[in-house]
Amino acid sequence: MTKVTRVNMIEFNSEAELEExxxxxxxxxxxxxxxxxxxxxxxxxxxxxxxxxxxPDQSTADEAMATRDKLFQDAANTMSGWSMEGPVRHWTMPTLMTIIGEQNL
Structure with missing residues (x-):
């Protein structure tokens, strides 16, 4: 099953709001x-x-999007943003892989 990645670009009204x-x-x-x-x-x-x-999959990513959308709605006065997503095409975590071994996409 193909893993799904979502990238969110988020802009805050101030540095203090970002930190908080x-x-x-x-x-x-x-x-x-x-x-x-x-x-x-x-x-x-x-x-x-x-x-x-x-x-881990598109269904889980879709469920998370609903949570993300609510988070953005609740914080609309302090932040805005957009997102994009797609399938994972390469995946490497060399340090972790020496501990747990290679994982298939």
Missing amino acids: QQEWYQQNGAKLFPDSILQMGVQTGPTSIMSVSVY
Whole structure:
């Protein structure tokens, strides 16, 4: 089964709002998206984040999108963004792979 990756580009109204939301997400992200394989945020500017999420399949990615949409609606006064998604085409985590072994896509 093909894993699905979603990339979200998120823009905050201020650096303080970005910091506050990212601290909150670090504490709550795993609870919001418990079936994700990976959740990662990369700060790409003073008020912007690129988040990368990997899901085991399209169905799980679709369920997560509903949660993501609600999160964006609830925080509409502090952040905005857009997303894109597609199948994972390569996957490597060399350090982890030495521990658990290769995993098939």
